[in-house]
Amino acid sequence: MSSKPRRKVVWGHLVLLSVIVVTVIAYLLDARGVSTLPTNLLLIQPLSIFALILAAFILPGVFPRKDAAKEPVAGETRLELMRCLALIAALGLLAFTLERIGFDVATFLFMVATMAICGERRWWVNIGFSALFTILLIYGYGTITPFPFPLTVL
Amino acid sequence: MIELDAVSAAFALLSSDLSAWLYLLPGLVIGLVFGAMPGISITMAMAFALPATLYMDFLPAIIFLTAIYTGAGFGGSVPAVLMNIPGTSSAVATTFDGYPMARAGRHNEALGVALASSVLGCLGSYLMLFLLIGPVSGLVLKLGPLEMFAVAIWGMLLLGSLAGTYLARGLLAGAFGVLLGTVGFNSAGFIRGTMGIPWLLDGVPQIPAMMGLLAASQLIGLVNTTYLITDESARKISFGKTLSGIRLTFRFPWVIMRGSIIGVLIGAIPGVGSSISNLLSYSETRRNSDDPDSFGKGNPAGVIAAEAANSSSEGGAMGTMLALGIPGGGATAILLAAFAMHNIVGGPSFIANNKDIVYALIFSNFAQAVLLLFVGLGFVYVASYIVRVPLHYLIPSVLVVSNFGAYAIEGSAAGPITLWVFAILGWAMLRYGYPVAAAVVGLLLGGLLESNLLRTYQISGGDYVDYAVQRPGALIIFALMLGSIALQAVSKRRRASKLSAGKPE
Incomplete structure (x- = not known):
């Protein structure tokens, strides 16, 4: 039985995804704080929710298996x-x-x-x-x- | 459709006024030089030249400005091919295959292809304008907010096909771009996401953000590379290869024709224009190709599709501007300003009363396109030397010039700061497989999408379905959109089955 972890963390990707998620949430909260009228949130609210769902789909890619296809930056010193x-x-x-x-x-x-x-x-x-x-x-x-x-x- | 009296009057006008021709060459050269400089857009080049036209007669003034427009349109493809830096959003798709061609040492060929496609696209668009100016003006007038929203959504969804390996990352990049594009005042008067920064009230500065996402991010990624083209023998400049690139273009007549038609139609829609048409044309060409996987890796058809569409958008935008007096973008807005400087109001009454001038402008643009082939050939030959410059000179120089451009556009440090923030974002996105182009187009279309959706909501009173039924144009656009997505899915599946069938056991 191997002691090596089966998954790794791509830290740079985790930081990028976190920045996007935090920005989207902060923007949505800010927009909702301004007004909850449809004329304000018509596009922003559904699109923010869509973006957060997409981020949830992408999240497993931040913790790929060791044998998974390498990210474009693999090999960089x-x-x-x-x-x-x-x-x-x-x-x-x-x-x-x-x-x-x-x-x-x-x-x-x-x-x-x-x-x-x-x-x-x-x-x-x-x-x-x-x-x-x-x-x-x-x-x-x-x-x-x-x-x-x-x-x-x- | 074509009024022969007006056509002969246009010929008389052009042959009697030599000064109209005198400004063609300087206009093209100014446009080429400005368009090729990172950070200076077509709009800026025309804005710089606008005061000079005050002392010219009306026709030479407009011809001079349209020559800059034409020259800068192609000039923008030079940094797009050589440095992956689109001078304007209309050259974004040119980078997809133009830059990989340059990286593979085919920079001369790529520039030749871009030049010939630009010339043919421009000629094609003005030919269509000559034939269709009447019907097009009637059609554009009928576009409402729902139709505009549908066109913008179509453009966004098409990015799904350009998203590369990871579809979810492509969609997230596009959605994030759209959200950033809605920061600041919306058309209903609400202020969102400005974080108390005054210059964000008008939204994220788009051109510096675009320069950061597309240009500076790439340069940061190149910091560990010595030359733009690593193979020393491939850095040689060849006039013959540029000519062979021009010849190569003629082997793709359908790509040119499709690009020109897309360019004219999309270019005629105000606010959308060449920034979408080049992507749409690229996407359609890739979808219809027998070898779609070669796109993005240096397929000349990609460069042809993008350049034919963005140069032909000029004809479409001119059509809308002349027929309706509505500027499709910054460049046509400056042309309208030049009209106003000469006490002439563009629009239906102008086209009705001055058909001879309209046809004279169209004919002078034919001449511009032909002249661009020769002037551009010389310019390409000179501009190609840029690939010989070691990157430790080029990277700092281009970054500084981009910062100057960002500052000049915004008139404050807001430009360079925006460029820096988006350069980091673009660099990180590139590292982890997020298509930067999707975020750029989202950023450009965010405001347009929201304002048209808002207008549709206000007009329909929230009952979209009932309203859409009354707008057959919008339904047709949505149907075309769904059709193109379905076709894309079918062609992807076909490609996948071809690949699996071709795999060795």
């Missing part, structure tokens, strides 16, 4: 996953700091960080390309769009 997460973090920092530290500084720092994350090890190439790209983008995009991008240096 921890380092590769960390790179993805680092890129996500850099993108988030860019989004939240663009207006505060200026588009020029935020873009340059993002370029340097993400080029390093993506594997560019030659620091002079990294800094040179990032600086050049930032200048070209700020002046090029600034020319074609009417929006005033907040800048700090350029």
Whole structure:
């Protein structure tokens, strides 16, 4: 008799499904809190219930058997996953700091960080390309769009 | 149907006014460049050019804007094929097979196929517009909210066939997208799901969300890849292969014809347009194919179906705009704004009194489509060099440009923040087999579905069945919808039995 568990947990999938379920429930409760009139809930309520039923159907897939068909991400190393997460973090920092530290500084720092994350090890190439790209983008995009991008240096 | 006097007056108008032709080429080039830039949509390209048309005569101004429309329509397919980034929602289905073709080193061929399909789709749609502008305008006028709801539901259900391996995950992605698409004010005045964030009152910013789900999520997934195309020999640029892609397109006349017809019909429906037509055409082509499993893995017929439909939607949307004065989307709304800038009101009276101008616009679009073949060929050749760029340059650059685009569209950090949130969601969905396209289309159609359902509820007083019986058009659409789902089920079963029969013992 084997001591190995017959099922495993796909943690990433569990997190994604939880986020979807929590969002749907929170949205439905919020909508019901606003009004229970049909003109408010006509689409949202039945569709939310449908989505929750679907999530219940999907849930067993989060705990597949050990011998089940592998998920698309099977074979990914921890380092590769960390790179993805680092890129996500850099993108988030860019989004939240663009207006505060200026588009020029935020873009340059993002370029340097993400080029390093993506594997560019030659620091002079990294800094040179990032600086050049930032200048070209700020002046090029600034020319074609009417929006005033907040800048700090350029 | 065709008024020959007006046709000859249109020829006279175009041959006497050289300035009308002068703006064709710049318009196409501007459209191609803007359309190919991630984060800049057709609408934005036309909006940027709109002030320039103030000092032009009416006809050259409209021709200039429609040239941008045509150019950007194809331009959007370039990043769709090369980087899996659809410039607009109308190029979503182009990514399904265009990008796998590029990943397999067939990027030149894929771009050639996309170009030829765009040109043929555009030509076909304006030919249909030329012949059918009268009857189409009458038909579109009869569409009520129930019909609009039925069309939108049809588009959503069709995603079931695009859902890939896991049907439940596909449906959940679509439902989740629709729910997110209803956040903010609904047409009855209720505010839901904004979490107290003011910029969510108008709903989730759709374009940044779409860019995050479809583009940034893919780029995050590519962080561990060195080149867009891994095989170095496959990264070579070949003019000959692009031409062979153009030739290859002519081997799929039915796909082009079906795509063009779907594109014109769906494009003519306000608010639906090319974002649905490319998916519908793709789905129908896959369903009718002898080898449906090859779709999504680099089948050129998928690219042809999507591009023929999205480029022909322009003709349909122009038909509705010219005949009814109703913009089908952002691009035709800008055209209507250009009409207004020249003190001209689009709609039935315009078409009745200015048939010569309408036909002149149609003829100039024939010329645009032909010119696009040559201009686009040169542009494709240049744009193809992008696959030679190592990804550690491309990923940060495209992400930054997308952020700039998201900021420019929203005019605040709401754009980049939305892009980031949906990039994470899209990345996670891709990892676990949830079709991102289903969520995107759901997000785009959420508001449309709710407002039309609401209008139907208000008009019918809650008695849907009685109301539906009085709307034969809606019943026909529902019947077509059920028919297409049944056909899909039959073809799936047939495919499964074929597969099991073909399996070795």
